[in-house]
Structures are given as structure tokens and as C-alpha cells.
Amino acid sequence: MLTTLDSVLDKCVSSPPNILATLQAVQAAFGYVALDSVPQIAAALGVTDSDVRGVLSFYHDLRTTKPGKHIIRFCLGDSCRATHCEKSLAALEKKLGCELGETSPNRRFTLEKVYCLGNCALSPNMMIGEEIYSRLMPKSVTAALENHA
């Protein structure tokens, strides 16, 4: 059965309303929060459109465009910088054909930056979906992509 925005919002009604939790639920269902769904979300929660857009624009996790099939979170935290992650990032960008913040032309991957995955003893790191890849090297970083068809 196709999930509808209404069915997601039905489960999010609370007093007082929780905008962030609602947007997280919408994103979990659809992969992103479409800007044209903001009025419907606001109406369901009894808040203004700008209340919703304010929260939507604040949190890095929340996206307003459809991402690729898999999300790569490439760590730019201090330990990954210290271990010169930029070389692996460059190799990854070249292979994907897109830069940080973009989706690959085949729409298989969206490449996002993250500040710290908490895996700093094994830097540099990235996460694809929920899987962490550590001790990244420019030569081997792209091999991880094969595990996510």
C-alpha cells in the first residue's frame, strides 16, 4: 500500500506539536520533505508554514529534494582531517561524478558531508546507509560503492 502524507501526519499529532519529530517521520517515509508539502504539515500540526520551514531549514539531516538510492556521509571531522581524508574524498568524487552535497548522475548515491561519525580511532571514515567504512585510502575508497547496488 502506498504511504500517504496524511497517514504519516495522523501518527504525528501531539500536544504541544513536535515539528522536528513530524518532519523526521515524513522524511523516513518519503526520503525527503517536499517543500510543497509544508502547508499540509503545518495545517496538521496547527502551526504556521514558517514554523515548519524554520525547523526544516535548521537541521542538516532534513532534505527538501529527493536523494539518490544510497546516502554517503563522508566525515570531515577533525580526526579525519588529521588523517588527510581530502585525498579519499577527491577519489570518491571523481568516481561518483559529483561533489559533496550532490547526487551522482545515475542517482545511485547522494554524497553528503558529516562532522564526525564517532569512529575517530579508525579515521578517515564514511558511512553508506548505516554501514561505516573506516581507514579510507584513495585507492580503496571506491570499492565500498560495490556493496551498495
Added chain:
Amino acid sequence: MRVYLPDDSAAISAGANRVAAAFAKQPGIEIVRTSSRGAFFLEPLVEVDTPAGRAGYPNVTPASVPGLLKKKPTPISKIPFLAKQTRFTFANAGVTEPLAIPGFAALEKARGMKPQQILDEVKKANLRGRGGAAFPAGIKWQTTADSSGRPKYIVANADEGDAGTYSDRMILEGDPYRLIEGMAIAGLAVGAQKGFVYLRSEYPAALKKLRAAIARATEFGILGRESFEIQIVLGAGAYICGEETALLESIEGKRGMVRYKPPFPAVEGLWQKPTVINNVITFATVPDIITRGADWHLSLGTATSKGTIPLQLAGQVKNAGLVEVPFGVTLEEVIYDFGGGMPAGCKFKAVQVGGPLGSIFPKKLLNTPICFDAFTKVGGILGHGGIVVYDDAMDMVALARHLMEFTAAESCGKCTPCRVGSTRAQEILEAILDGDGTPDDLALLNELGDTMKNGSLCALGGLAPMPVLTAIQYFGTEFRRRK
């Protein structure tokens, strides 16, 4: 034969699941998945029982599994990195199964104490907050206990955003009941029956473990509607939500904007109700204070920083991992005695302690003791205990620019010094990096830093200039020669 293998996400990223799969193909092997000891440079670390205790095989690969157990393992007690540590908060790390129900001896003892006795014990122990601010937890707890608002809440700050830190993650994934126990004891002490764990979304493995631990603790009657309930609230990737008041706003579903203080959360916190908010490690330290007593805690550490601190070694260091030691050891001892110094081919250049807002220290400050006040004295912070070592290939101007870009991206925007100051500083550093700096730039950065330090509402804006200004102070030639 039984083998122990960590089920920790860092160990898994090093190949622990692949090694487990290889063992599963061997006949007569029972695999027990434990937490990680935090000696991540040895992961995957496979352990076996011996008459003299656990012994391990470091850096195991699937290919090395057949025949591995015929070789002689190294006793864990003979691994210097682990043997030299003083483990209390991380006593179970690598030893127990994360979701096996423990004895909850501290909670049981606390249930037999009067609330004021618990408060007095935590106050006497001089437990200072481990999130970074080092504020005495007992004073927060007493303030909430004395506040008239109802209901009261307990909030665990598990938004471990400081780059270079992972001790909260290790507790959440490896010993979640220790956090649950600490929170429940806080609930008894202040009269709160509801707790929240604000967990960062970057830790999906921790979410699964904590969720399962809360469910099991409820099933076993440790948590419950009549005693103490815990709810997990998932963050959404905003660093500022590690600041306590922004965190509370975020639990309420709002933008994570920093609140003015006072009123302090202990008096008016979550939904304006009295709220104890502490870091994961702070709560995780409480059970030992209750079972062993405040005097035990006071017997460890320096004059003003009591107990142990889990330091997290990262960056360019040979033996990266978690080092729990009493306060007072020097930075040099941590990096060289525990960390083994620099990896082959790397030369030490600088160290940053306390996350992205921590000062950058040159070699000459390595004799600084790990102690909140000693760090303040030399113009730094201990923060959440993250230690990132940089080698001589690190460009200090690029590092300074990266750190200011971080602040500009993560500022909540409420106060002008932080919102505008971080962006202006980033622009100046970009110009220097591109060779377009002017002779006035460093003076301007100092002035801007001064405004941010003194004019910002919270520690993000107040501390963000520190790594940049200390980088200029100790590595000034790198900034000057770009012009």
C-alpha cells in the same frame, strides 16, 4: 571453544563481522559478541578464555581465522595500552555482552537511600560534568531537587558532536545499562520519573542497542511507569544541539536555538520544568560513586578534577583508542605512553584537545596535565576528552579555515558575534589560504576573536576562535608567509 568478538560499530568497520562469519564456518566454535575494549588499533580483536583470564589475537582477518586458535594468544593483561589504564566507567568494555542484564547494584543501593543522601554523595564526590563544561553535577541535581516545578525531567546529552570523540558512543553501544542506571539514580535523587536520551542520528548502531536495552530493562522491572521511564529522542545532525538549552529546544521539536540563561535548565528546562541535563559519561560515572562511595571518587585525580576521564585518542597516532585514566597524567604520557607516538613516517606537529572548539597546542605544551583547570590555565579546554594529533603535513591555515567553516555551518544564528563573526573569520582565512591576505588580517582575526569570545551567548561562539587564535599564536609563520 568460545571466542569473544566485539559487536561495536568501530570494530565492525575494521572487519569484526567478516571475522565472525569466518569463525561460524569453523566446527565447535561458539561466538560471543561483546562490547569493544576501545583498543581500536587492535580491532578486530578476537579473545579466548585461558586459565589466567582473557587473552587475545589482534587484527584478525577472515583469512587468518583457520588455525588461528592453535597459535598462542596474548594475555589482555599484557597489552600495555590496556594494562596501564584505570578502568571504572569502562570496566565492562570488551568484557561483557552489551545487552546482558547486569546486577544494577548501584540502583538497588540508591533505592534504599533517601534522595538527599544520594545528592550529598554526588556533591561530595565532586563529579564534574564530562560533556565539556565541567560544571559540578551535584549542584545541578540539588537545584532541580529544590525546584518547585512539576513534573521534573532527567535528560542525557548523547549528542556527542565534538569531532574526535567517541566515549558516549562506546557506552551507548557497549554498556547502555550503565547510562540507564545513572539516569534512574538521578531520577530518584531529584524526584523525576521521566528521562530522555537525546541521541545524535549519526549513531544508528547506538540507537538499536539503547532501544533494546531500554526494552529489556523495562521487561525486567528496572524501568517502568511506576518507577522511571526513558524515551529516546533522535537528533537531526545539528552540532549546536549538544549545547544543553538548544538540545531542550530540539526535544520540544523546535529549531535548536540557544536559550538565554538564567533561568537555568535545572529550574526551567524541558517544557519549562526543572530538568537535570548531563552528558552520557557523567551519568555513567554515577553508579560507581554510589556503590564505591564519594571518598573513592575523591581518591582519584587532581585537587580540582576528581575521578577518571575517558580520553579518546585519534588523528595521527599509532595506537588510537579509548584511554580511561585518573585526571593528572600529562598530555605527553597519553600520546606517547598510551598512544605509542606518531605512526611511521609522520612527525608530530600539533595536538587539539576538546573537539573542534579546543585550542591547538604545539609540542612545548605537551607537559600539560589532563585536568580541567590546568587546561584553562594554558588557554585551552579539556572538553569531552577528545585528543586529535596532527602531523607535519597538516597545513595550519587550512585547518583554521576548516574549523571556522564548521562554526559558520553549525552556529544557531541567535547571537550576532557567532553568526556573523564565524562567517567573516572564515572569509578572512580563505583569503589568507588563497594568498590574498593583507598585513592587517591577523590583527583583524584577533579582534574578531575577542568579540566572539566575549560577546557570544554560548560556548560555540565563545570558544570557536580559540583553535584559530592558538594556531596563529603557535604557528604564525604559516599564516604570515601566505601573504
